[in-house]
Amino acid sequence: MGYPYKIFTDEYYVAQSGLLHDKKSTNKELIKSGRNFLGILNDIKRRPEDAARELKVPLDEINSILSGKKELSADIIEKATKIWPVNARDFYVIYDDCPQGIKIMRSEESKQSSRIMERAGYSYYEYRDTAMSKTAPFRPEWIMELCSVDDNDPRNKLVQWNNGHFLHQFTYFIGEVNFYYIGSDGEKKVAVMNTGDSMYITPFVSHSFASRNGAKQPGLILALTYGNKITGDTQQELSTLSNLGQEFALDFSTIEKATSVLIKYFREISSLSLDEISKRTDIPTDKIVEFESGKITPSNMDLQNLAKALTVNLRDLLPNDKTENKVIVKHHDEGKKWFYPHQTRVYEFVELANTTTLPFSKSFEIKINNTDNKELDLRTGLHQYAYNIGNNTITINWVCDDQIFSEKIHPNDSLYIKPFIEHNFRGEGKLLVLRIGGKIAGESQRELSIVGKKDAQRAISETTQWFDPQGKN
Secondary structure, three states: OOOOOOOOOHHHOOOOOOOOOOOOOOOHHHHHHHHHHHHHHHHOOOOHHHHHHHHOOOHHHHHHHHOOOOOOOHHHHHHHHHHOOOOHHHHOOOOOOOOOOEEEEOHHHHHHOOEEEEEOOEEEEEEEEOOOOOOOOEEEEEEEEOOEEOOOOOOOOOOOOOOOOOOEEEEEEEOOEEEEEEOOOOOEEEEEEOOOOEEEEOOOOOEEEEEEOOOOOOOEEEEEEEOOOOOOHHHHHHHHHHHHHHHHOOOOOOHHHHHHHHHHHHHHHOOOOHHHHHHHHOOOHHHHHHHHHOOOOOOHHHHHHHHHHHOOOHHHHOOOOOOOOOEEEEOHHHOOEEEEOOOOOOEEEEEOOOOOOOOOEEEEEEEEOOOOOOOOOEOOOOEEEEEEOOOOOEEEEEEEOOEEEEEEEOOOOEEEEOOOOEEEEEOOEEEEEEEEOOOOOOHHHHHHHHHOHHHHHHHHOOOOOOOOOOOOO
């Protein structure tokens, strides 16, 4: 892949290279920023000379930015946002703080981040950071419950409730901890949790935690909050729509209602009348009205015909086939167990709290069985967080950019692993592992797959101007 034409000054003419920087340029972040800038110029159909003229910046400076030799200044970004339909955040690339594929936070580092949170005038939680990355979607915290209760009454006056928060939350319990939450009926609930138990809650569910009196030490939780699809740019887009953004929240309270609102939504965004849909599908108009009102549920054949008429995929009209509670509690002995890989049985997995509403989020407790097998037997297309919950030091081995790495993971150490990093854990120990899809898994992955592997690199980091000014037959 390359671009056999000049888009820079003569000094930076590159033919068939696929790169936008000369050999002297070594700053990867500047190169990434330059490619991102090129992508923006391509999207709004500006050549470098157009950008220079409109931004009142010398062409040499624009070319230096595109080639990764010069930083994109705040002044240029400010000018661009005033005259082009772009936002300032479009120009800033994510800094990769994990260039070797894995980032580790030692337990001592975690202790240094300790801060006590008071509620109602007394110490309620001790928070500590664990492994986080700028490239990862989760914000995992170690939290000690400093408030102790004598009973399991969800209305206990010592329990201080929060207001819920925007991020999804998975929680792993260590010790004797009560988990308090608001149930689907609006009533206060309590789940009596012990080591190995886990839970999942959706955003904005009010909740709290407390240790139980009589325990040898205060209870602990590993609370892993994470964003899914509506954080970041999606949230920003919703915010620009103000109250109109709420209209995107369709009624998914039941499968029947979800099906009806999806059919109506796709019909209306195409401005297709009921009569037109009827003509395209041979489904009577009054029956389509009943579909959209939720009075009757379409058959699979009806849905196929409707999808064809609406120019969408069948799956676009299908809601989740299961309506789950906003709070899922799972005790350790309820989790399914299996060995992986089947041949070597190095790892024993225990399934923790998961939800079908987030198919690209998976949580496990993994027991590592000692072996001399050196195979890198783990690889997943999800962001991965791990915490050493055992009493033994284990070793992680991995490969990144054809280099082999190895690190000791001590008790209470935590780490982040990028998607598709080949790795293994060796020794004898136990890990908590959470895997998250982030923004890419799901619809974004489907879109990238349609683009195809051949052009995926340009989608990731643009290297080519959208046309050849010298002509191309």
